[in-house]
Amino acid sequence: MAKKNKETFLNPIGINNPVTVQVLGICSALAVTAKLEPAIVMGISVTIIVAFANVIISLMRNTIPNRIRIIVQLVVVAALVTVVSEVLKAFAYDVSVQLSVYVGLIITNCILMGRLEAFAMQNGPWESFLDGVGNGLGYAKILVIVGFVRELLGSGTLLGFKVLPQCFYEAGYLNNGLMLMPPMALIILACIIWVQRSRNKDLQEK
Amino acid sequence: MATKKFRCKVCGYVHEGDKAPDVCPVCGAPASEFEEISDKKGFDTNSNNYTLIYATVLVIIVALVLALTSSLLKSFQEENVRLDKKKQILSSLKIDAKAGDPATLYEQYIKNDMIIDAEGNVIAENGGFDKGSEALVVYVAEVDGQTKYVIPVYGAGLWGAIWGYVSLNDDKNTVYGTYFSHASETPGLGAEIATSDFQQKFESKKVSDGNEVKLSVVKNGKVQNPEYEVDGISGGTITSTGVSNMLHGVLGQYTKFLNK
Numbered sequence A: 001m002a003k004k005n006k007e008t009f010l011n012p013i014g015i016n017n018p019v020t021v022q023v024l025g026i027c028s029a030l031a032v033t034a035k036l037e038p039a040i041v042m043g044i045s046v047t048i049i050v051a052f053a054n055v056i057i058s059l060m061r062n063t064i065p066n067r068i069r070i071i072v073q074l075v076v077v078a079a080l081v082t083v084v085s086e087v088l089k090a091f092a093y094d095v096s097v098q099l100s101v102y103v104g105l106i107i108t109n110c111i112l113m114g115r116l117e118a119f120a121m122q123n124g125p126w127e128s129f130l131d132g133v134g135n136g137l138g139y140a141k142i143l144v145i146v147g148f149v150r151e152l153l154g155s156g157t158l159l160g161f162k163v164l165p166q167c168f169y170e171a172g173y174l175n176n177g178l179m180l181m182p183p184m185a186l187i188i189l190a191c192i193i194w195v196q197r198s199r200n201k202d203l204q205e206k
Numbered sequence B: 001m002a003t004k005k006f007r008c009k010v011c012g013y014v015h016e017g018d019k020a021p022d023v024c025p026v027c028g029a030p031a032s033e034f035e036e037i038s039d040k041k042g043f044d045t046n047s048n049n050y051t052l053i054y055a056t057v058l059v060i061i062v063a064l065v066l067a068l069t070s071s072l073l074k075s076f077q078e079e080n081v082r083l084d085k086k087k088q089i090l091s092s093l094k095i096d097a098k099a100g101d102p103a104t105l106y107e108q109y110i111k112n113d114m115i116i117d118a119e120g121n122v123i124a125e126n127g128g129f130d131k132g133s134e135a136l137v138v139y140v141a142e143v144d145g146q147t148k149y150v151i152p153v154y155g156a157g158l159w160g161a162i163w164g165y166v167s168l169n170d171d172k173n174t175v176y177g178t179y180f181s182h183a184s185e186t187p188g189l190g191a192e193i194a195t196s197d198f199q200q201k202f203e204s205k206k207v208s209d210g211n212e213v214k215l216s217v218v219k220n221g222k223v224q225n226p227e228y229e230v231d232g233i234s235g236g237t238i239t240s241t242g243v244s245n246m247l248h249g250v251l252g253q254y255t256k257f258l259n260k
Helices: A002-010 A026-031 A036-060 A066-091 A093-107 A110-120 A125-155 A166-170 A182-199 B048-092 B102-109 B190-194 B196-200 B237-253 B255-259
Strands: B004-008 B014-017 B034-037 B110-116 B122-124 B136-143 B146-156 B161-168 B175-182 B216-218 B229-231
Touching: A002 A125, A026 A093, A026 A125, A026 A182, A036 A066, A036 A093, A036 A110, A036 A125, A066 A093, A066 A110, A066 B048, A093 B048, A110 A125, A125 A182, B048 B102, B048 B146, B048 B161, B048 B175, B102 B110, B102 B136, B146 B237, B161 B237, B175 B190, B175 B196, B190 B196, B190 B237, B216 B237, B237 B255
Parallel strands: B216 B229
Antiparallel strands: B004 B014, B004 B034, B110 B122, B110 B136, B136 B146, B146 B161, B161 B175
């Protein structure tokens, strides 16, 4: 059982990554990865919310009527996110100002619905919690990679600090404005999927 | 393990066992015609009544929880909003509110929050802080012995509201500092208006030539009149234009006051 739990936790970070293999949560990956900082914030928020939504749905799973299960999941997630954002607004205002843009994105993130529907509806709370944390971290990992590339090449900064030396610019180097546009997130994401697929032959379709 | 029950859909024969029989001993129907009868005690979670009651109860519980959190936390949140507003005003005066309690710093620097009318006359010396965009509010501040005027500005960006504070020197025309923020502009593009790099570009620009507001944000690299114009954000054109329109629209209403 311990081995199975370990797999539940580690698989989404590696070979069963929610973004690159299950192709979930792409929309928010485009929106928040122009800079590294929002990518990290979004990654952490989604990890926490998926983990707790998974636990709650897992506890309720035997009572949920089959025909309205998606709505029930959505209500639970929306309520959870709203409560968390209200609490942050009251006690950690700076964090909540930073997160305000993401609240809507977290609720509509398909990773949440995907994990609730595919995992939490069939498994116990502890496994669901591990699955949520694993998938959240897997999502955060991809977001951070994409955000890193886009901010470095698009603005020449990382987390807002200049990292490319001035002499680069004097030698004629220009920031790539295209990197800041949403399509580049898709292209970088595609490159990550490409690398992962060529290293893992199992993922390739016959 | 308890045995399961299977009912033949053709004749109604009930079979007990781990799986359905290959053929029905009564009517000869194949195994596919058998359906499992759930023998669980309690509710049938698929019945209409259960679904309706479940949905109703869930919605009521969630509504109660949300209403409760909202009303419990409201006073804390309003206090935070007021503190944050003070921080933003201080930020336009280039005072870092992180250094101390924003409320004390605000008391220390801001002398008056007066309300004026369109003719530039002062209606009330104080009380402007709690007014929204419907009143013309001017904050009078004293920084290093010099009088500064802070004017709140409101406008629209690409996705939602943008707002800010513009502080002027005592000639009421030269920009001392600015603060801009936004509700939901694109990170990396329009959202850059909230960075100090962008806000510093406004310093020592002139607001107007005496008749109309000339302070503008123009397309990046297209500054022709550096006395009034500021470089916009490349890729954030609509937000930059929004800032420009906001400055024109709101500061325009203050023209009479600024010329006094």
